[in-house]
Amino acid sequence: MRSLSRxxxxxxxxxxxxxxxxxxxxxxxxxxxxxxxxxxxFDTGYQLTWNFGxxxxxxxxxxxxxxxxxxxxxxxxxxxxxxxxxxxxxxxxRGGRLKNALLLIVVLPFFVSFVIRTLNWRMILSDNGIVFGxxxxxxxxxxxxHFLATPASVIFGLTYNFLPFMILPLYVAIEKxxxxxIEAATDLYASRLQAFWRVTFVLSLPGVVxxxxxxxxxxxxxxxxxxxxxxxxxxxxxxxxxxxRKFLDSxxxxxxxxxxxxxxxxxxxLVTVYTRLVGSDQLAx
Numbered sequence: 001m002r003s004l005s006r007x008x009x010x011x012x013x014x015x016x017x018x019x020x021x022x023x024x025x026x027x028x029x030x031x032x033x034x035x036x037x038x039x040x041x042f043d044t045g046y047q048l049t050w051n052f053g054x055x056x057x058x059x060x061x062x063x064x065x066x067x068x069x070x071x072x073x074x075x076x077x078x079x080x081x082x083x084x085x086x087x088x089x090x091x092x093x094r095g096g097r098l099k100n101a102l103l104l105i106v107v108l109p110f111f112v113s114f115v116i117r118t119l120n121w122r123m124i125l126s127d128n129g130i131v132f133g134x135x136x137x138x139x140x141x142x143x144x145x146h147f148l149a150t151p152a153s154v155i156f157g158l159t160y161n162f163l164p165f166m167i168l169p170l171y172v173a174i175e176k177x178x179x180x181x182i183e184a185a186t187d188l189y190a191s192r193l194q195a196f197w198r199v200t201f202v203l204s205l206p207g208v209v210x211x212x213x214x215x216x217x218x219x220x221x222x223x224x225x226x227x228x229x230x231x232x233x234x235x236x237x238x239x240x241x242x243x244x245r246k247f248l249d250s251x252x253x254x255x256x257x258x259x260x261x262x263x264x265x266x267x268x269x270l271v272t273v274y275t276r277l278v279g280s281d282q283l284a285x
Contacts, residue, residue, distance in 0.1 A: 029264065036257035046253060054258045062242055062259065066266065069238040072151070073220035076158035080166035080215050081208065083159070088170035088207070089200075092177075106167050114161065118228045121157060122148065125229070149233035157225035162218060166211035173207025174200070209278050217267060239263055 036054055040046040059066075091102045109117055124130050125147050135141040147153050177200060185195035223240030230236040239259065246256030 029261070032257045032261050036254050036261055038254045042251035042253070051254070054254055055262065058255055058258045059262060062239060065237060065239040065242055066263070068236075069220050069240070069263075070270075072155055072158060072226075072238060073216050073222075075155045076162060076219045077166075077212050077216045079155070079159040080163050081212065084163055084166035084170055084211065085204075085208075088167050088174055092171050092174040103168075103171070106164050106171075109161075109164065115224055115228070117161065118157060118224055121160065122228050122231070125153060125156075148229060149231040149236060151236055153229050154226050154236050154238075157229040158219045158222060161222075161225060162215045165214040165218070169210040169214060170204065170207040173204040173210075177203045205278070209275070213271060213274070217271070220267060221263060 034048060035046070037048060037050050037052065038046040039049045039051050087106070091099055091106075095102050125132065127133070127146055127148070128136070132141055132145060132147060136143055136145065181203070182195050182199050185199045186192070190198065220238075221240050223238060223244050226236055226238045226241050227244075240263075243256050243259045243263070246252045246259065250256075
């Protein structure tokens with residue numbers, strides 16, 4: 001009887017999470033798949049015709065936006081890692097009594113709406129805004145310099161908005177590292193740089209993997225940053241912008257659902273390949 005309860009207990013613990021995923025992920029994805037296979041118009045109504053031809057059609061038409069979204073998201077993930085790792089390292093190893101205050105500063109942007117934060121950066125980074133207007137007055141930047149509505153501006157916005165998603169997992173992973181292991185490496189004549197790469201960084205890989213996933217996944221589907229900081233320039237649109245327009249402006253629900261379903265499927269494949277390459281054990285730490 002005791003062995004039976006031990007076998008059932010893990011299943012019962014998994015039940016709430018499994019139910020949540022089924023209700024809020026599997027079921028919506030199934031509905032989105034069915035919507036994508038419909039044909040018709042918003043005025044006349046849509047009928048389920050099992051139109052699988054919509055998928056090669058939308059992929060052929062918008063593959064460049066999928067590619068652009070992946071590049072922007074990868075660039076933002078790389079930048080958040082480059083910026084976030086020193087921040088997390090400093091808080092974990094040098095924060096002392098200020099750790100909680102520093103972590104509060106990291107999450108403080110979340111107290112403000114995502115849209116409002118992005119709009120603020122659009123005003124700050126405008127041609128005559130606080131930053132570039134001042135630099136132009138000093139003659140450091142050319143008068144015709146333009147930053148908004150460029151790929152760099154969108155990547156900057158993604159990096160800013162998702163930076164805390166990288167810092168927090170990194171901090172948790174670095175905080176758990178036993179300092180005695182680093183001391184042992186230095187005692188064995190390893191330089192500080194060698195001790196960092198061979199001990200600290202290796203042991204912090206679970207945070208790197210988790211932070212990369214938490215940053216890349218929402219970044220690749222983001223549309224607000226490209227819409228606001230991109231100033232509506234189609235040349236910097238991401239796939240999320242097209243999905244949003246198909247749903248809300250064109251009312252082309254089948255095409256929008258197909259685009260969204262392809263995006264989710266591609267992201268799931270990329271995440272699966274990534275976790276296989278780095279090892280799923282890195283997520284567990």
